[in-house]
Amino acid sequence: xxVVSQHPxxxxxxxxxxxxxxxxxxxxxxxxxxxxxxxxxxxLMLMATSNEGSKATYEQGVEKxxxxxxxxxxxxxxxxVTSAHPEDSSFYICxxxxxxxxxxxxGQGTRLTVV
Amino acid sequence: DAKTTQPPSMDCxxxxxxxxxxxxxxxxGNEYVYWYRQIHSQGPxxxxxxLKNNETNEMASLIITEDxxxxxxxxxxxxxRDTAVYYCIVSVSGSRLTFxxxxxxxxxP
Numbered sequence: 007x008x009v010v011s012q013h014p015x016x017x018x019x020x021x022x023x024x025x026x027x028x029x030x031x032x033x034x035x036x037x038x039x040x041x042x043x044x045x046x047x048x049x050l051m052l053m054a055t056s057n058e059g060s061k062a063t064y065e066q067g068v069e070k071x072x073x074x075x076x077x078x079x080x081x082x083x084x085x086x087v088t089s090a091h092p093e094d095s096s097f098y099i100c101x102x103x104x105x106x107x108x109x110x111x112x113g114q115g116t117r118l119t120v121v
Numbered sequence: 122d123a124k125t126t127q128p129p130s131m132d133c134x135x136x137x138x139x140x141x142x143x144x145x146x147x148x149x150g151n152e153y154v155y156w157y158r159q160i161h162s163q164g165p166x167x168x169x170x171x172l173k174n175n176e177t178n179e180m181a182s183l184i185i186t187e188d189x190x191x192x193x194x195x196x197x198x199x200x201x202r203d204t205a206v207y208y209c210i211v212s213v214s215g216s217r218l219t220f221x222x223x224x225x226x227x228x229x230p
Contacts, residue, residue, distance in 0.1 A: 010164075012164075038216065040216065040217060040218075042220075049208075049220045049221060049222050049223060050159075050165070050218075050220040051220070052217065052218070052219065052220075055217060097162070099164050099165070101164075101165075101216070101218075102216070103214065103215055103216020103217075104215075104216070106213065106214050106215060107153060107172070107214075107215055108215050108216075109155065109167040109170055109215055110167065110215060110216045110218060111167065112157075112164035112165045112166070112167075113164050114163060114164045115162070115163060115164045117162070
């Protein structure tokens, strides 16, 4: 199946700094990618839809100025957590899907720890 | 997307079939039933999906009731590596997914 790769797999940053997470579709073009967040012992929560060449669509309650999403090419979407705080520590996961009725492919996730 | 209901946890003996139920009584005619699983600290892994008919692949079988209000994922010969959280998701697109709490399947030796 298709491969989606995230980088880095884990990152530790100081409070107040910004962190960028990359999500790449390695063998297909993805006009739309999705970003999820998962806190310990909880399910995945959709944060935003990343649209190639246009603005991202954020889910209710997700701060667009804090979680900056850029989808500049058909194979790369980035999520930047700005001015990170300890409560932003979480597991961030991206995905990309194909046509309607097909499956989504997920990255391996990025563990962010803000200290 | 329609909501799904799954038991929070299930146990299965290694080598036996694992049957994971999912209720999706409000499913619409154009919504697919998807199953993913997540092993601890990894991204979700696609298992199988279907619209109306039963489906089978190298990983599992998906049985969808005739009224489409429920389904069962069958892992025919569970192994220890199948221990994971299994998510049943109903979606039109298959890409923008709403995850519920899933079922924690524990395969015991």
